[in-house]
Amino acid sequence: MRPLGFDQGALQWSNLNVLLKRLFSTILCGLILAPPSLAVDRSTFKRSEAMQAAQSLGIQEKVDRLLFLRSNSDCSSEELLVLRAAILRKILRAVLEVRQACNKLDVERAYTYDIMQKEERREHFVNQLFNTANFAQISTFYTLEPFMRIHDQFVTSAIFTTISGSLNTAISTFSRLHGAVAKASNVSPPKVLANIVDGGPVDASGMPPLVSKYLDAAAPGSNKSRREVLFATWLSSYKIDATKKEDLCSIKDRKKASIKLLRSRILLLWSLHTAVQDFDRQLLCLLDQLESVPMPGTESSGVTASIINCSAGAAEMANLLKLQPCIAELSQLKQTGSPSKRLSELELRLLERSLRGALEVQVASDKVDEDLYYSYHVVLSDLLQSRARWLQKTYDANFLQSGILGIVAGRLYLSRHSYAGDRKFVISGGNGTALTLLAMWQMHGFKRKSDMGPNSLAEILDLNPADDCRFSPFVSSLLNSPPPGSSDGKSRRELLNNRWKEAKVTTLNLDSAKNLQAVSAMPSHKYDTINVVKNRIALLHSLKKELESFQGEVLELLLCTE
Amino acid sequence: MSFDVSMITQFACDKFSVRSSILAIFSAALLTFLPSTAAFASGELTPQAQEAAKLMGIEDQVYRLLEYKKTRSVDNYDQETLGLQLSLVRKIMTTGLELRSASAKFDREITFEQQALDKLTRERDLAVSLTTNANFLQLSILSTIIDGPLEQTKNRHMILNGNRLNIVSGLTVGSLALLALYQQRGGTRHSKPEANLLGQTLGLEAPDSEKLSPILWQYLNSPATDAAGGLTRRQQLTEYWETAKILPINIKKTSTVEQVSALGSRHRQRYESIKLLTARVTMLFDLRAMSNMLNTGLVELLQALD
Numbered sequence: 041m042r043p044l045g046f047d048q049g050a051l052q053w054s055n056l057n058v059l060l061k062r063l064f065s066t067i068l069c070g071l072i073l074a075p076p077s078l079a080v081d082r083s084t085f086k087r088s089e090a091m092q093a094a095q096s097l098g099i100q101e102k103v104d105r106l107l108f109l110r111s112n113s114d115c116s117s118e119e120l121l122v123l124r125a126a127i128l129r130k131i132l133r134a135v136l137e138v139r140q141a142c143n144k145l146d147v148e149r150a151y152t153y154d155i156m157q158k159e160e161r162r163e164h165f166v167n168q169l170f171n172t173a174n175f176a177q178i179s180t181f182y183t184l185e186p187f188m189r190i191h192d193q194f195v196t197s198a199i200f201t202t203i204s205g206s207l208n209t210a211i212s213t214f215s216r217l218h219g220a221v222a223k224a225s226n227v228s229p230p231k232v233l234a235n236i237v238d239g240g241p242v243d244a245s246g247m248p249p250l251v252s253k254y255l256d257a258a259a260p261g262s263n264k265s266r267r268e269v270l271f272a273t274w275l276s277s278y279k280i281d282a283t284k285k286e287d288l289c290s291i292k293d294r295k296k297a298s299i300k301l302l303r304s305r306i307l308l309l310w311s312l313h314t315a316v317q318d319f320d321r322q323l324l325c326l327l328d329q330l331e332s333v334p335m336p337g338t339e340s341s342g343v344t345a346s347i348i349n350c351s352a353g354a355a356e357m358a359n360l361l362k363l364q365p366c367i368a369e370l371s372q373l374k375q376t377g378s379p380s381k382r383l384s385e386l387e388l389r390l391l392e393r394s395l396r397g398a399l400e401v402q403v404a405s406d407k408v409d410e411d412l413y414y415s416y417h418v419v420l421s422d423l424l425q426s427r428a429r430w431l432q433k434t435y436d437a438n439f440l441q442s443g444i445l446g447i448v449a450g451r452l453y454l455s456r457h458s459y460a461g462d463r464k465f466v467i468s469g470g471n472g473t474a475l476t477l478l479a480m481w482q483m484h485g486f487k488r489k490s491d492m493g494p495n496s497l498a499e500i501l502d503l504n505p506a507d508d509c510r511f512s513p514f515v516s517s518l519l520n521s522p523p524p525g526s527s528d529g530k531s532r533r534e535l536l537n538n539r540w541k542e543a544k545v546t547t548l549n550l551d552s553a554k555n556l557q558a559v560s561a562m563p564s565h566k567y568d569t570i571n572v573v574k575n576r577i578a579l580l581h582s583l584k585k586e587l588e589s590f591q592g593e594v595l596e597l598l599l600c601t602e
Numbered sequence: 603m604s605f606d607v608s609m610i611t612q613f614a615c616d617k618f619s620v621r622s623s624i625l626a627i628f629s630a631a632l633l634t635f636l637p638s639t640a641a642f643a644s645g646e647l648t649p650q651a652q653e654a655a656k657l658m659g660i661e662d663q664v665y666r667l668l669e670y671k672k673t674r675s676v677d678n679y680d681q682e683t684l685g686l687q688l689s690l691v692r693k694i695m696t697t698g699l700e701l702r703s704a705s706a707k708f709d710r711e712i713t714f715e716q717q718a719l720d721k722l723t724r725e726r727d728l729a730v731s732l733t734t735n736a737n738f739l740q741l742s743i744l745s746t747i748i749d750g751p752l753e754q755t756k757n758r759h760m761i762l763n764g765n766r767l768n769i770v771s772g773l774t775v776g777s778l779a780l781l782a783l784y785q786q787r788g789g790t791r792h793s794k795p796e797a798n799l800l801g802q803t804l805g806l807e808a809p810d811s812e813k814l815s816p817i818l819w820q821y822l823n824s825p826a827t828d829a830a831g832g833l834t835r836r837q838q839l840t841e842y843w844e845t846a847k848i849l850p851i852n853i854k855k856t857s858t859v860e861q862v863s864a865l866g867s868r869h870r871q872r873y874e875s876i877k878l879l880t881a882r883v884t885m886l887f888d889l890r891a892m893s894n895m896l897n898t899g900l901v902e903l904l905q906a907l908d
Binding site: 066118119122125127128129132133135136137139145146147150153154155157158161168171172173175176178180181182183184185186187189190230232233235236248249250378379381383384387388391394395398402431435438442452458459462463464465466468469470472473475476477479481483574578581584585588589591592594595598599602 | 685811
């Protein structure tokens with residue numbers, strides 16, 4: 041009989057062994073299967089986005105049928121053509137509806153900007169008047185007081201001191217009060233723009249039908265509609281409750297509105313604009329999904345591409361969209377002049393791919409736009425506001441302390457306590473110096489925790505951001521290829537980097553890795569400053585300009601194949 | 603829709619003289635306009651869609667496709683219908699991209715002007731802040747000196763010097779305040795200004811590079827379908843700029859129009875002030891927004907074709 045302890049030990053050891061083996065095999069399986077399974081997840085996500093887009097457009101049946109027909113080699117090519125044409129028309133409509141919605145929001149934003157800037161100019165002018173009035177009275181009394189003392193009129197001098205101190209305090213207080221109650225007047229849109237600007241609450245209503253459907257649908261993996269998610273973000277980030285119409289910054293039928301309200305309106309309009317633009321990405325997923333299954337009988341005809349008579353930009357776009365053989369054959373068929381099924385097939389292919397190219401560029405441009413507006417409307421606006429607020433507070437404190445101490449000193453002089461009065465001015469002078477030095481330090485601005493994550497510049501500046509912060513392979517290949525007619529073979533990305541450095545687009549040294557990480561908001565960069573954000577905005581503007589030029593190439597491609 | 607007028611004339615002269623010719627001309631007119639009025643009356647095309655189709659020169663094709671839709675099923679293959687559909691989609695897509703290109707041009711001009719404006723504003727704000735700080739600083743330091751060592755003494759000479767220094771400080775306060783007031787205007791632009799898209803809109807002879815595409819220009823020069831008073835979109839904008847007082851300049855003056863468009867003999871770089879740049883950026887934003895409205899017509903046209 042074996043000792044019990046041995047048996048138990050052996051059993052435990054064998055259990056442990058099994059456990060270890062299982063654990064090892066699980067880890068091994070995980071390591072082997074993780075990348076493909078993640079890829080499956082990503083493609084599943086993209087597919088569900090594509091299917092949701094189809095649902096929003098009301099063409100799910102058509103898309104399902106098209107995918108089925110494409111996987112079936114002996115399908116009717118005529119039915120395929122009809123389906124593809126209908127789907128293309130619907131996607132184009134959705135793309136244009138997104139633009140329409142964005143334009144509408146742009147119009148509202150432009151009008152709100154006009155009013156806000158007008159009011160800011162007015163407030164700036166009034167503040168300047170207050171400051172000048174305060175300095176003017178100080179200058180007058182400060183000159184008269186010693187003049188009176190030189191002529192032995194000490195009482196008059198003391199009275200002047202008291203008056204100056206009182207005026208100083210009163211003017212600073214009025215300045216603060218005016219800042220608190222000032223409002224823009226006549227904010228309601230004028231009659232001449234009645235058919236263009238609405239000025240109503242920013243409640244995401246009145247959107248084109250397909251955009252409305254998109255906003256009312258839940259994003260894949262979420263049980264809330266996009267509209268609800270957007271409103272929840274407004275509540276958590278901007279403390280605006282979208283269920284209350286009066287909170288949604290309407291300027292319609294209003295006579296007056298504060299700068300704060302106008303600023304919030306612009307922020308909401310921008311936020312909604314960003315949400316709507318995201319539909320572009322979903323539509324691109326749908327186009328990708330439709331292209332993922334090869335279609336029988338529409339690929340290359342073997343015709344050479346040399347007959348294409350297009351500009352270099354259009355030829356580059358045709359090459360990237362793999363359209364050269366298609367265009368070559370299309371132009372040959374068009375020369376014969378007779379409409380045929382093959383001609384329609386090629387024309388459809390050209391339109392589908394051109395739309396895809398335009399949409400790829402649009403999605404990339406939307407991303408830069410999003411980064412740009414967040415940097416401008418949220419980060420920079422926050423930093424500038426806090427600097428202006430603190431500077432003004434310091435100036436007011438300076439005027440107030442000198443005013444109050446001036447009143448006290450005046451009273452002391454009148455009571456013939458001139459030594460004590462002088463001491464008050466010495467204290468006031470010390471306070472003034474300290475507060476002025478503080479204001480000079482505040483002029484640099486403060487810091488703000490960086491909360492936006494890597495932006496579109498990260499890829500351009502070669503900082504290897506995560507995949508979801510990169511442009512699509514199509515846009516990346518455009519950026520990483522030399523522009524047509526380039527003699528030195530440098531890619532657009534390299535040229536852009538060189539241009540930024542040579543033209544000194546930024547006030548930061550772009551050879552420093554730390555600065556590059558700061559403008560790209562990489563995770564290692566913790567705090568944003570006014571200088572960093574201004575430079576980031578300048579670079580993002582330049583990048584957007586580069587991206588938008590690609591849409592011109594798609595247009596040229598369409599025009600040269602008409 | 604094509605119609606052979608010579609046939610009517612011949613028909614009219616040979617057979618029924620004046621009465622018949624009136625009838626024939628009326629018929630021709632009816633045949634030409636019937637499809638559009640019928641489609642419009644049946645609510646198939648909104649005014650915006652109709653306008654967009656007209657601007658793109660595809661009215662006939664649109665009405666033909668709408669007619670086909672009534673008589674045949676577009677879900678079945680038909681070479682002519684498919685060809686027509688694709689041709690319309692191509693035209694709409696091209697116009698949409700033209701709009702995007704125009705919008706990108708506006709963006710570039712706005713960014714260019716905004717950067718110049720930001721630079722001027724930054725310089726102005728820095729100068730004003732430095733002057734204000736200098737004012738506070740001299741006031742505080744001299745006040746400490748005057749009311750400290752110079753005044754708190756029995757030496758009459760030092761007291762007199764303290765009072766004199768006080769007068770100097772007082773006058774310096776006034777001078778620096780006046781300087782800050784003058785600095786509020788800001789300086790003038792350093793970078794070279796470039797002609798912009800406002801010139802053509804404001805009625806100046808603009809170079810070709812600064813002209814809007816013909817379709818967009820035509821769009822701006824036609825009255826909005828729902829505008830009051832029959833004003834063209836360009837007139838609407840000009841009236842807004844002139845009456846709403848949102849611009850810090852008076853665009854009723856020809857010289858100001860030339861300056862804001864950076865065009866013409868009356869434009870000089872030294873006129874490029876903060877006020878002028880602010881107005882230019884505002885006007886470019888407004889013009890871009892107005893031009894982009896053409897997109898609505900394209901969308902409604904596609905909606906009608908669905």
